[in-house]
Amino acid sequence: MWLLHTTTLHLHEFFGANTPPYAILSHTWGSGELVFQDVPLATPATAALHDLELSPALKGKPGFDKVARFCAFVKKWHDYAWVDTCCIDKRSSAELSEAVNSMYKWYRDAQICIVYLADVPPLQQDVTQDDGGYSTWEAAFRASRWFTRGWTLQELIASETRIFVARDWTELDIRQRSRGWHHDLLALVADITGIAEKVLRSRAALPHFCIAERMSWAARRQTTRAEDAAYSLLGLFAVNMPILYGEAGNAFTRLQEELLRRSPDESIFWAAGKRAGGFRGSAAAEVVSV
Numbered sequence: 079m080w081l082l083h084t085t086t087l088h089l090h091e092f093f094g095a096n097t098p099p100y101a102i103l104s105h106t107w108g109s110g111e112l113v114f115q116d117v118p119l120a121t122p123a124t125a126a127l128h129d130l131e132l133s134p135a136l137k138g139k140p141g142f143d144k145v146a147r148f149c150a151f152v153k154k155w156h157d158y159a160w161v162d163t164c165c166i167d168k169r170s171s172a173e174l175s176e177a178v179n180s181m182y183k184w185y186r187d188a189q190i191c192i193v194y195l196a197d198v199p200p201l202q203q204d205v206t207q208d209d210g211g212y213s214t215w216e217a218a219f220r221a222s223r224w225f226t227r228g229w230t231l232q233e234l235i236a237s238e239t240r241i242f243v244a245r246d247w248t249e250l251d252i253r254q255r256s257r258g259w260h261h262d263l264l265a266l267v268a269d270i271t272g273i274a275e276k277v278l279r280s281r282a283a284l285p286h287f288c289i290a291e292r293m294s295w296a297a298r299r300q301t302t303r304a305e306d307a308a309y310s311l312l313g314l315f316a317v318n319m320p321i322l323y324g325e326a327g328n329a330f331t332r333l334q335e336e337l338l339r340r341s342p343d344e345s346i347f348w349a350a351g352k353r354a355g356g357f358r359g360s361a362a363a364e365v366v367s368v
């Protein structure tokens with residue numbers, strides 16, 4: 079597993095029990111994201127140094143600011159962090175396959191998950207749920223692209239310690255502002271996503287929900303690649319399977335077959351019938367994770 083040092087922004091590789099505590103980012107991809115080959119790798123000579131200078135070319139890349147600000151946000155808690163854009167060498171099919179099958183675990187094992195909403199404004203300190211300022215903010219929050227993407231579903235459920243941040247990296251917290259129905263941010267997220275609040279509070283509740291209900295949470299989400307409509311659900315069903323980009327919709331068929339082998343839950347047939355109008359992969363959207 080590759081992790082970014084939150085001070086140097088160099089990549090370090092760790093294996094198994096030697097992996098240190100880390101923070102993880104949940105976000106939506108845009109143009110110009112940093113990729114693995116953009117980021118310097120730590121060497122034996124530099125691994126212990128914390129005052130390394132980054133190249134102007136790296137700092138000038140469009141995706142640098144997001145990664146740098148994420149690392150700056152979490153370094154008060156952790157020395158290491160993981161970002162899907164640049165902590166997977168996607169040139170290696172073996173590494174990519176391992177990453178896709180490990181994604182749920184990596185979010186589950188992270189000490190904290192920062193959910194970055196690039197299209198949501200900060201919530202002003204003096205805004206309460208009783209006034210128009212909150213209504214405007216809540217509308218923007220509900221409309222965030224983050225709630226529409228396939229991969230962010232399992233990232234949301236796997237992570238139990240989350241901080242939602244606005245486009246300026248300020249924390250979003252409505253607990254002290256609530257005067258009405260939504261008593262905290264997680265209740266609002268549950269309402270937007272249709273995911274039971276007890277699942278968001280504890281992933282241990284996940285097995286108590288049938289296959290069809292878990293798939294229904296993905297019904298209105300999209301992925302750029304058709305295969306990711308299936309691959310992004312693997313963690314929700316504790317399934318591992320070969321990753322074969324290019325197989326298109328056959329990936330979902332393989333996922334269904336694997337679920338049938340593992341579970342007597344017949345709701346999978348209902349879920350299969352509903353899928354035609356639901357979760358879909360589109361090749362004409364924008365670049366998204368993995």
